[in-house]
Amino acid sequence: MATSGTGGAAGADATDAGTAVALEDVRKTYQLGEPVHALDGVSLEVPRGSYTAIMGPSGSGKSTLMNLVGCLDTPTAGTVVVDGEDVAALTDRERTTLRGTTVGFVFQTFNLMPRLTATENVALPQLFQNVDRDQRRERARDLLERVGLADRTDHLPNELSGGQRQRVALARALVNDPAIVLADEPSGNLDTDTEADILDLFGEFHDAGTTMVVVTHERHVAERAERIVHLLDGKIERIEVLDESEGQQADDPSSRDRTDSGADD
């Protein structure tokens, strides 16, 4: 299950209960003067409960891909299916609901509310979940403790360091226990110890069944995943299967370091 063995069959499996995210021949073109083909025919299946890293040079389309999977944007062509839903077929309201309940998004810019404390920021997404105030605060404080901020719960964002803000954003992304966590450069601002704590936390969520998709420039961060999708010029260059922990790919040398034919035109 660590990788799609069938390449271009993403669409066929799009509503498969075992698939968290399916992209089929996805294109995203920005029209700013000269058209920019940020994604140029990407097909990818992300199995439920898997841990995927996305790597690639600056401008290769990583953030564009994450925005599509996070239901923040729609493709120019092709289909994006998240948790069984074709994102393009949803109304704005349905897309917002899917984003709020199924996906936890850790942005490169943290988007914290400046006038809310760390606890209030983390508790915010639960407002849409019918959780009462005390429970919201308790859950938020618990997560802040898990990201190492037990002593900063009442601080405002501008009273926190960049790395601490990053951890508040992470706690907020996890607060609704989303089925899919998307993280764009999650450890960019963190010192080595904090980074290790965050990556351990990702590992815990993955062990508990959460689907993890992490964009990173750092090889050691990517190596926490089961596979690395390498993007180049808006296309999947290759998919590298790591999968040390599961052992299920160990007998299948053909699945290592291979090119996913479904990703190519």
Ligand SMILES: Nc1ncnc2c1ncn2[C@@H]1O[C@H](COP(=O)(O)OP(=O)(O)OP(=O)(O)O)[C@@H](O)[C@H]1O
């Ligand atoms: N809103 C936009 N309007 C126009 N062009 C855009 C827009 N967003 C991204 N692009 C262009 O699309 C391409 C892919 O950008 P994207 O942000 O997805 O790359 P990336 O791999 O995430 O890069 P980085 O590692 O630098 O964050 C780039 O050439 C970028 O300039």
